[in-house]
Amino acid sequence: MRWLQDPILDVQHLTMRFGGLVAINDLSFQAGRGDITALIGPNGAGKTTVFNCITGFYKPTEGMIALRKPDGSHMLLERLPGFSINWKAKVARTFQNIRLFSGMTVLENLLVAQHNSLMIASGFTFLGVLGIGGYRKAESDAIERAKYWLDKIRLTDRADDPAGDLPYGAQRRLEIARAMCTDPLLLCLDEPAAGLNPRESHELNALLLSIRKDHATSILLIEHDMSVVMEISDHVVVLDYGTKISDGSPSEIRSDPRVIAAYLGVADEEVEQVASEIGA
Amino acid sequence: MTAPSTTTTTAPATTSADTVVPVRFDFAAALKDSLKSAAIAFGLSIPILAFKTDQSGGDIFLTPRWGLVAIFVSIIFGVRLLQHAFMATKAYRLATPDPHQATEAVHAEPNAFQKVSRFGIPFFLGIAIGFPFLIYLIQGGMNESRYWVDLGILILTYVMLGWGLNIVVGLAGLLDLGYVAFYAVGAYSYALLSTTFGLSFWICLPVAGILAAFWGIILGFPVLRLRGDYLAIVTLAFGEIVRLVLINWVDLTNGGAGISSIPRATFFGLPFTAGEGGFADFFGIEYHGMQRMIFLYYLILALALLTNFVTMRLRKLPVGRAWEALREDEIACRSLGINTTNTKLTAFAIGAMFGGFAGSFFAVRQGFVSPESFNFLESAIILAIVVLGGMGSQIGVAIGAVVLVGGPEVLRNLGFLTAIFGAGFDPNEYRLLLFGAGMVAMMVWRPRGLISERQPSVFLKERKAISSAHVKEGHG
Amino acid sequence: MEIFVQQLINGLTLGSIYGLIAIGYTMVFGIIGMVNFAHGDVFMLSAFIALIFFLILTTWLGMTSIVLALLIVLVIAMVLTSLWGWAIERIAYRPLRGSFRLAPLISAIGVSIFLSNFVQVAQGARNKPTPPMMREVIVLFQGESGYNVALSYKQIVIMASTAVLLAIFWYLVQKTSLGRAQRACEQDRKMAALLGIDVDRTISLTFVIGAALAAVAGTMYLLYYGVVSFNDGFVPGVKAFTAAVLGGIGSLPGAVLGGLIIGLIETFWSAYFSIEYKDVAAFSILAIVLIFMPSGILGRPEVEKV
Structure with missing residues (x-):
């Protein structure tokens, strides 16, 4: 129950309404520091809406989303303007339908992600235009950091190609690397394994585990691919119709009848089949 | 723009029934289409070209100029016919493989920017x-x-x-x-x-x-x-x-x-x-x-x-x-x-x-x-x-x-054109007219402009131009 | 009070002209998502067509019944302007479909420049007046200060024909298979094509209808003001576009409503504030509406998907 003792993200009574439609209804959960937390649920359960609330694309109707920094201070994400959530609160995200800068090279994508620190180094452009200050040094540091991530996602050879030219799996990896270049405390991944073949999704698991091991980054992910969820996550939160129906370790979740029912309806004879499929 | 298909396998000389080589120039069809265009051009030129409104004092009266309409319509007809002839020949050329094709590398040509920038x-x-x-x-x-x-x-x-x-x-x-x-x-x-x-x-x-x-x-x-x-x-x-x-x-x-x-x-x-x-x-x-x-x-x-x-x-x-x-x-x-x-x-x-x-x-x-x-x-x-x-x-x-x-x-x-169109002809009047038509033509011909490749701002090993197919035009 | 009623009448007349033009903008925007920048100039062109045919009928053929002449002129102007609308779409917009998003807008600006200069070259740069016609007015009531509130025959003709044509057009778009095809193309062009709708033809017809309504507006404009010039397309075009946006772009009743509102604002502004700044007012309304209520009065808001 690490997530209760040292949560990095504390979501309390989150509600999101669009007109009359209640997308999320009084949702509370915690994500532990250093954990990989999975948010699962059937289509339309409100998972991406939760992400959009956390990363500032939606302002929640009610509730509180607190990010706890390592020094113990809090930041209330729902009160920050959109771009500050990445820059000040150090929350990065990827998107369900990949959003790379497709007309820019792979390397440029990773440099754009380091915008704010480079901006300071270039004296908010004023010094940079005149060619004074430490911008040159800062840029080569940024390229070094980009190279580290390129190496990690095995795209060094394609660094000078446009991001739009990459195959699908590589685009997914690049999007994760780009988010990591912002040096986040919490990385939110929206269906990172969608569209990947089994080998790629296995590689993805390794990448995510190494991010957790080597960097001070906790991961929150939405995923439908149960092999990814069960294999790497420490904590699973299950949503259905915008409410939390289960919360616990992967082994607890896989044997929870409410989860099985939510995924396949309530026909009893099918529950067993599901249970065997997910390997319970 | 996709490169013309270089994988055509038909031998150039064969004209067997199942190989589809476009007919060199279907004159009858081209004529028909050109006549259609001419008819539309005729419709468009009535009445704006066919009658000129002239004023004398407060009165307004019309001067017919059917000659101008005839010139305009025949120009459209001619251009359209030539266009057909050109397209047909071009299509024919593309469909019949030439002997060099097999050895030609498709993407080896330098892009427009490189061509321009070197010299x-x-x-x-x-x-x-x-x-x-x-x-x-x-x-x-x-x-x-x-x-x-x-x-x-x-x-x-x-x-x-x-x-x-x-x-x-x-x-x-x-x-x-x-x-x-x-x-x-x-x-x-x-x-x-x-x-x-x-x-x-x-x-x-x-x-x-x-x-x-x-x-x-x-x-x-x-x-x-x-x-x-x-x-x-x-x-x-x-x-x-x-x-x-x-x-x-x-x-x-x-x-x-x-x-x-x-x-x-x-x-x-x-x-x-x-x-x-x-x-x-x-x-x-x-x-x-x-x-x-x-x-x-x-x-x-x-x-x-x-x-x-x-x-x-x-x-x-x-x-x-x-x-x-x-x-x-x-x-x-x-x-x-x-x-x-x-x-x-x-x-x-x-x-x-x-x-x-x-x-x-x-x-x-x-x-x-x-x-x-x-x-x-x-x-x-x-x-x-x-x-x-x-x-x-x-x-x-x-x-x-x-x-x-x-x-x-x-x-x-272009002052010499007055010899053709009469003394009142001032080519400068047509500056904006041609400018507008040119804007349309340019969009149809090259919507992404003359040099559409994007140059990356930074590179690791090699600076490669990015094709406009990937570059977005922005939301605004 | 009398001035108010008089301005109300004038504003509604002007508004119906704007509304007719606005429909062309709103339909084209609805179906292919582009601002047909040249639409104002198509309107101007149609006024010229109407002027020339009116002169042919009255001075050359000696037609004495103005009403009959106007009716014939209206039909001819609608037909010929439709041909222009069709040709413009075919030449300047269709080759760009599915291309770079800015391309049709730039192309439309090109068409707009072309059309106004074409008319200038072909017809000269001076204002073209019509012979005076339909000068009768009906005095509705007389105010205490002796100010007559009048409704002219012209205004009756303009408002009545706008109403009739809108009704016909409304039927066309709501009840026929063309209207259904149009709405399908608005939703999803690719899917519509897969279901056997001739998308190119539907889009062409949209332009044709838009141009025909612009021709009605052009004829009415000529009748109302009695004068037209080659650069009369731009400002009414922008105002009609404002009307389309104000009503909610993509919405047909919205376009008419927006037109009436813009017409009223313009006449009241000119009457009570300053006539010099009436175009500034129109442009400011355009900016304010687009910035603060981009979905207009009757439009549906656009939701950005993340």
Whole structure:
């Protein structure tokens, strides 16, 4: 129950309404520091809406989303303007339908992600235009950091190609690397394994585990691919119709009848089949 | 554009039944289609071409001109027929493989930018710097080269405006149809500051730039959340509002009559006058009216090159990359902690600043400003320069300016056409007509402009141009 | 009070002209998502066509019944302007479908410049007046100060024909298979094509209808003001576009409503504030509407998907 003792993200009574439609209804959960937390649920359960609330694309109707920094201070994400959530609160995200800068090279994508620190180094452009200050040094540091991530996602050879030219799996990896270049405390991944073949999704698991091991980054992910969820996550939160129906370790979740029912309806004879499929 | 298929396996000589080689030229079908086009052209020319409305006093009466309609319709017919013939031959050529094809590499050709940049950039720069001397040599005299140097100044003004707008449209992907407003702000800033307070050009220039940038932020702020065509229309509305205010605020701007007798440019304090203390006197050379023109030429060249230098520099700075990222995907930018509001505003402000510089140059060159110089057509021309050149490409924009501003000047030299069309024929009347048609043709032919590849701002091993297929045009 | 009623009548007349033009903008925007920048100039062109045919009928053929002449002129102007609308779409917009998003807008600006200069070259730059016609007015009531509130025959004709044509057009778009095809193309062009709708033809017809309504507006404009010039397309075009946006772009009743509102604002502004700044007012309304209520009065808001 690490997530209760040292949560990095504390979501309390989150509600999101669009007109009359209640997308999320009084949702509370915690994500532990250093954990990989999975948010699962059937289509339309409100998972991406939760992400959009956390990363500032939606302002929640009610509730509180607190990010706890390592020094113990809090930041209330729902009160920050959109771009500050990445820059000040150090929350990065990827998107369900990949959003790379497709007309820019792979390397440029990773440099754009380091915008704010480079901006300071270039004296908010004023010094940079005149060619004074430490911008040159800062840029080569940024390229070094980009190279580290390129190496990690095995795209060094394609660094000078446009991001739009990459195959699908590589685009997914690049999007994760780009988010990591912002040096986040919490990385939110929206269906990172969608569209990947089994080998790629296995590689993805390794990448995510190494991010957790080597960097001070906790991961929150939405995923439908149960092999990814069960294999790497420490904590699973299950949503259905915008409410939390289960919360616990992967082994607890896989044997929870409410989860099985939510995924396949309530026909009893099918529950067993599901249970065997997910390997319970 | 996909390369023509090079995998056709049919042998060139065989004409067996199952190989589909287009018929070389189906004359009957082409004739039929051309007749159809001619009929439509006939329909379009009634009654606008067929009858001319003439006035004498308060009366209005019609003059038929069926001859003109006949000429127009037959031109359409001929063009259409030729087009069919050309397309058919082209299709035939593409469908029949030629012997070289098998050994030809499909993508080995250098891209347009590489082709232009290797020799083009030093060449163009050399021409631009040596232009007054070249013209002097070719025309054989100072007075004879006046027209050409003047044209050079005009083209360079538009090059500078194009480069300024390119920051907003090409890099940041924000479609601005009211750019001329900043040009006007710059021009009126200089005109008013110099006539009321007697400030010199060199003090007014930065002030005009700052004022234009300030207006860029003021006008940019409300339109931040607009995208696409809406942004274009609102910026157009702002441009028109600025012009209408300049017309109607007579106390400040002298209304439609404009501001005249604006102080002329001086060579850092030395006026270009014949008398004592003038430029010629100071340097001990003979006075000539062209000296001011040549100075103005180098002034605008320096300003344009400054614009280019700053833009190239900005592209390699985080703010420039953020502009391009914004053009590619605004939502992803926000998720990476980029303050999209400030990024857009800097693009508006910096683009506007260069427009302001160009505006005060315009005022100092003309010695006169009036609201009519800043109408929507100017914005459209500047935008067309950016789009024809290829959005985001600096050299492309320069070529675009030469083509669109220099091209219509060719019409002045078509006086011999009066022999064909009669004495009343003035080719210059058709300048804007052809300009409009040219804009359409250019969009149909090359919607992404002459140089559509994007050059990456940074590279690890090798700089590769990015095909326009990947580059987005922005939300606004 | 009398001035108010008179301005109300004038504003509604002007508004119906704007509404007719606005429909062309709104339909084209709805179906292919582009601002047909040249639409204002198509309107101007149609006024010229109407002028020339009116002169042919009255001075050459000696037709004495103005009403009959106007009716014939209206039909001819609608047909010929439709041909222009069709040709413009075919030449300048169709090759750009599915291309770079800015391309059609730039192309439309090109068409706009072309059309106004074509008319200038072909017909000269001077204002073209019509012979005076339909000068009768009906005095509705007389105010205490002796100010007559009048409804002219012209205004009756303009408002009545606008209403009739709108009704016909409404039927066309709501009840026929063309209307259904149009709405399908608005939703999803690719899917519509897969279901056997001829998308190119539907889009062409949209332009044709838009141009025909612009021709009605052009004829009415000529009748109302009695004068037209080659650069009369731009400002009414922008105002009609404002009307389309104000009503909610893509919405047909919205376009008419927006037109009436813009017409009223313009006449009241000119009557009570300053006539010099009436175009500034129109452009400001355009900017304000686009910035603060981009979905207009009757439009549906656009939701950005993350």
